[in-house]
Amino acid sequence: MKKAILYISISLMSFSANAQSFHRCGHDLYIQQRANADSTYLTLRSEVDQQISNHVKYKSNRSEEIYRIPVVFHVIYNSAEQNLSDEKIQEQLDILNRDYGRLNEDSVNTRSEFLPVASSTGIEFYLAQWDPQGNATTGITHTQTDEASFFNIQFDLNTMKSSTTGGVDAWDVNHYMNIWVCNLSIPIINTPIILGFATPPDGAPNWPTGSAAEQPQYDGVVLHYEVVGENPNATGTFATINKGRTATHEVGHYLGLRHIWGDGQGQDGCSVDDGIEDTPNCAEAQQQTCDYTANTCTDSPIDFPDQIENYMDYSDENCMNMFTKQQADAMRFVVENFRQDLLLSTPTLNSTNLQVGIFPNPSARYIHLQYPAENLEKVVKIQILDIDGRVVKTLSAGNQDIDIIDLHAGIYLLKVQYQGSFSCGRFVKL
Numbered sequence: 001m002k003k004a005i006l007y008i009s010i011s012l013m014s015f016s017a018n019a020q021s022f023h024r025c026g027h028d029l030y031i032q033q034r035a036n037a038d039s040t041y042l043t044l045r046s047e048v049d050q051q052i053s054n055h056v057k058y059k060s061n062r063s064e065e066i067y068r069i070p071v072v073f074h075v076i077y078n079s080a081e082q083n084l085s086d087e088k089i090q091e092q093l094d095i096l097n098r099d100y101g102r103l104n105e106d107s108v109n110t111r112s113e114f115l116p117v118a119s120s121t122g123i124e125f126y127l128a129q130w131d132p133q134g135n136a137t138t139g140i141t142h143t144q145t146d147e148a149s150f151f152n153i154q155f156d157l158n159t160m161k162s163s164t165t166g167g168v169d170a171w172d173v174n175h176y177m178n179i180w181v182c183n184l185s186i187p188i189i190n191t192p193i194i195l196g197f198a199t200p201p202d203g204a205p206n207w208p209t210g211s212a213a214e215q216p217q218y219d220g221v222v223l224h225y226e227v228v229g230e231n232p233n234a235t236g237t238f239a240t241i242n243k244g245r246t247a248t249h250e251v252g253h254y255l256g257l258r259h260i261w262g263d264g265q266g267q268d269g270c271s272v273d274d275g276i277e278d279t280p281n282c283a284e285a286q287q288q289t290c291d292y293t294a295n296t297c298t299d300s301p302i303d304f305p306d307q308i309e310n311y312m313d314y315s316d317e318n319c320m321n322m323f324t325k326q327q328a329d330a331m332r333f334v335v336e337n338f339r340q341d342l343l344l345s346t347p348t349l350n351s352t353n354l355q356v357g358i359f360p361n362p363s364a365r366y367i368h369l370q371y372p373a374e375n376l377e378k379v380v381k382i383q384i385l386d387i388d389g390r391v392v393k394t395l396s397a398g399n400q401d402i403d404i405i406d407l408h409a410g411i412y413l414l415k416v417q418y419q420g421s422f423s424c425g426r427f428v429k430l
């Protein structure tokens with residue numbers, strides 16, 4: 001018991017010294033730890049902020065393509081309450097899609113000065129339909145654990161991501177966005193101090209070296225179970241974090257975005273920004289408030305208020321309602337350059353929902369096609385097309401293992417013709 005008391009008091013001490021860091025997001029804490037350990041870190045960070053800023057300017061003509069990202073939610077529970085239902089997870093996914101598509105009802109609340117820059121991202125999320133072994137899946141796993149909480153005083157933020165520490169191993173992080181949902185409450189007092197965190201992509205230009213997941217298999221997003229989905233009856237602290245937007249914010253980090261105040265720690269906040277021009281510079285985070293009068297830095301030539309509507313602030317979720325165009329461009333840049341395999345792993349489905357899975361993908365020698373058993377007998381023909389749409393191989397029904405050793409390296413489209421319908425998938429020949 002004595003040990004437990006010591007544990008709690010140390011935890012609270014370390015947080016009271018850093019009260020600002022209470023939030024859904026563990027990033028500011030992480031950045032402060034990095035800055036404490038390495039005095040060059042903050043300088044380095046502002047240099048790389050400049051780099052993404054340049055990338056975004058360069059990338060001003062966005063393609064119209066919608067990027068669809070397969071997601072797997074790993075629900076890890078110690079109590080029945082933590083074992084969120086599939087309906088709750090679907091609700092969270094729907095929130096993500098509304099926010100990233102600017103289809104959220106409260107987008108009407110964006111202030112007029114920000115309407116010209118408010119933007120859809122052209123990024124959508126869907127529950128994975130195939131697991132890494134090629135079996136049909138709901139895209140949601142439920143796993144019971146002996147761990148009462150995954151919060152620990154060492155701030156080891158990876159224990160929920162490994163079966164050896166009571167968590168769940170990631171699905172192939174290159175081909176799925178993994179979201180772990182678990183309990184992050186501080187034991188005994190039963191209150192979380194971090195409600196979520198995410199790993200930025202490895203090599204993203206606006207994050208310092210070493211910001212990505214410590215191990216590749218730890219790449220993804222973590223959410224405290226109580227902030228998943230809508231929680232309209234939430235009280236206390238959770239009353240301002242009740243719209244499922246912790247996920248919106250953390251997926252923003254996963255896709256490379258920084259906080260809009262630029263994470264200046266112990267510096268003049270207006271000297272550090274997020275590398276995004278259409279988020280006005282601001283000195284610090286909104287702390288679960290909706291202060292429309294906030295204007296912490298002077299901009300030129302027009303002095304905008306702080307953009308508290310932005311998902312990458314720490315505002316009350318009830319006044320968050322937008323990403324900007326440049327944030328959207330930055331995330332698309334990350335998908336195109338650092339997380340492109342997310343777009344290649346799973347089939348595009350047609351309206352009749354006949355499906356085909358392709359494994360392994362990428363592959364150098366062969367691919368294996370996997371259909372739901374009931375669809376196998378409906379296959380009429382299989383074609384492989386190159387990126388220009390030319391048919392390079394035609395195979396008869398029944399071929400599930402296809403030799404591709406003679407194809408040039410590149411991206412190919414696989415088309416499975418069914419009776420009266422077809423499905424397409426993409427694969428990469430190495």
Ligand SMILES: [Ca+2]
Binds near residue numbers: 274276277279281
């Ligand atoms: Ca900015």
Ligand SMILES: [Ca+2]
Binds near residue numbers: 281296297298304306
């Ligand atoms: Ca301003």
Ligand SMILES: [Zn+2]
Binds near residue numbers: 025253259
């Ligand atoms: Zn954050």
